[in-house]
Amino acid sequence: MSERNSEDIIQDALFSSSVFKHGGERTLNQFYIPENLKYREDVIRRISQNFRPLFLSEKGGTEGFSTNIALTGPAGVGKTVTARYTVEHLQSMAMKYHIKLYTDYKNCWTARTKTSILRSFLRDQFGVASRGFSDEESTDILIRRLNSEQAYLILILDEVSVLPQKDIRGFIHLPEEFGSEHRISLIMISRPTEWKVTLSSMVSQRIADVLQFHPYSYDETREIFNYRSSLAFKSSAISEDIIDMVAEISDQTKNLRHGIETLYRAGRAADQRRMDELTPELIRRAKNDVFPEMRADILEELNTHELFAALSIARRLHHKGITATTIEHSFKNYRIICEEWNVRPNGEAAFRNYLATLETIGILGKVTKGVKGRKGVRARLTIHDVPAAVLIERIEVFISKRFEKE
Numbered sequence: 416m417s418e419r420n421s422e423d424i425i426q427d428a429l430f431s432s433s434v435f436k437h438g439g440e441r442t443l444n445q446f447y448i449p450e451n452l453k454y455r456e457d458v459i460r461r462i463s464q465n466f467r468p469l470f471l472s473e474k475g476g477t478e479g480f481s482t483n484i485a486l487t488g489p490a491g492v493g494k495t496v497t498a499r500y501t502v503e504h505l506q507s508m509a510m511k512y513h514i515k516l517y518t519d520y521k522n523c524w525t526a527r528t529k530t531s532i533l534r535s536f537l538r539d540q541f542g543v544a545s546r547g548f549s550d551e552e553s554t555d556i557l558i559r560r561l562n563s564e565q566a567y568l569i570l571i572l573d574e575v576s577v578l579p580q581k582d583i584r585g586f587i588h589l590p591e592e593f594g595s596e597h598r599i600s601l602i603m604i605s606r607p608t609e610w611k612v613t614l615s616s617m618v619s620q621r622i623a624d625v626l627q628f629h630p631y632s633y634d635e636t637r638e639i640f641n642y643r644s645s646l647a648f649k650s651s652a653i654s655e656d657i658i659d660m661v662a663e664i665s666d667q668t669k670n671l672r673h674g675i676e677t678l679y680r681a682g683r684a685a686d687q688r689r690m691d692e693l694t695p696e697l698i699r700r701a702k703n704d705v706f707p708e709m710r711a712d713i714l715e716e717l718n719t720h721e722l723f724a725a726l727s728i729a730r731r732l733h734h735k736g737i738t739a740t741t742i743e744h745s746f747k748n749y750r751i752i753c754e755e756w757n758v759r760p761n762g763e764a765a766f767r768n769y770l771a772t773l774e775t776i777g778i779l780g781k782v783t784k785g786v787k788g789r790k791g792v793r794a795r796l797t798i799h800d801v802p803a804a805v806l807i808e809r810i811e812v813f814i815s816k817r818f819e820k821e
């Protein structure tokens with residue numbers, strides 16, 4: 416290859432045309448906050464209203480203000496983005512009114528304790544290296560600092576149920592440590608089940624407002640993807656049909672993230688193949704990559720009975736409102752599936768072994784809490800992040816192929 420050619424390759428890789436608009440790729444990043452959040456006007460308004468006193472207090476708020484609110488709802492319905500969007504706008508509003516307001520966002524999957532959350536806040540916002548400080552010391556620095564600046568803090572704690580309970584309590588009681596002038600407010604985000612099971616009884620008395628997020632309808636989903644594609648892609652690169660497809664992917668799982676990620680991957684793949692538009696085939700492939708824990712090669716490793724076992728659980732969990740099932744119930748389903756495919760079912764002991772395998776390779780969630788029923792404590796089966804509908808579709812396609820070959 417001549418020198419000239421190699422240079423061309425680099426030139427091309429850097430500047431050749433892309434399906435993305437300039438800077439468009441970034442708009443599909445999970446941290447990107449779009450300018451418009453359609454269909455979330457009501458929650459944006461309600462979150463903001465909770466902070467009215469901050470703006471109404473005299474002289475830019477020397478009287479102290481604190482509130483705790485909670486946002487709950489299933490995955491991919493805009494909880495995180497709406498909280499960040501609203502808090503970002505509250506902050507610019509505060510600037511306009513000369514109110515000193517700090518804001519911070521922490522995902523508790525990343526920052527897993529109160530100590531680490533406080534430390535990283537002190538480091539990032541005040542440049543204080545508080546490593547080795549105790550919780551009390553960190554809290555003390557924070558309080559002094561906010562008091563001396565007459566400043567406020569709104570802290571978003573995302574996936575808050577991941578924190579140890581004592582840390583959640585610690586955060587909730589934090590404002591009291593300020594004495595008479597409260598300065599810290601919390602926005603806690605959690606899935607509904609965790610909210611009901613652990614959080615609500617523990618902290619509900621100290622939560623001023625609980626906002627429920629519901630999944631978007633198909634039409635809303637379609638409209639949101641229309642908007643998000645227009646931010647990310649050149650108009651020549653995307654068609655109505657593609658937007659329909661992506662909306663359907665998200666509508667199937669009621670999770671917007673699945674569609675956004677599919678768009679991102681399909682766009683990258685189009686660029687790699689030097690295609691100038693997204694095609695249905697690219698979308699289909701990208702969709703399969705969005706659930707990496709369900710890569711086809713994982714299914715390859717499973718024998719037919721294990722596949723049936725996975726299917727038996729997925730089918731049960733596909734019913735609306737069912738988040739966990741039992742071994743007895745799945746075993747019944749497994750026998751029905753065997754019948755469907757004309758395979759002789761194995762016994763319950765073998766079935767339990769299949770479940771153990773599925774748990775080991777990560778398709779099945781850990782057999783968690785026992786459910787107390789008439790027959791004593793029973794194991795609870797859940798599946799991992801992959802939506803049941805996707806799991807069912809994949810396993811069924813896979814089994815059909817396997818049976819064709821045999």
Ligand SMILES: Nc1ncnc2c1ncn2[C@@H]1O[C@H](COP(=O)(O)OP(=O)(O)O)[C@@H](O)[C@H]1O
Nearest residue numbers: 452453490491492493494495496639671672675
């Ligand atoms: N109303 C909306 N308009 C535009 N994009 C949205 C809207 N709601 C959610 N999104 C996008 O959908 C994805 C999932 O939203 P997210 O806030 O992460 O959901 P959750 O926190 O409920 O799991 C994100 O990429 C987000 O930007």
Ligand SMILES: [Mg+2]
Nearest residue numbers: 494495496573
């Ligand atoms: Mg979230």
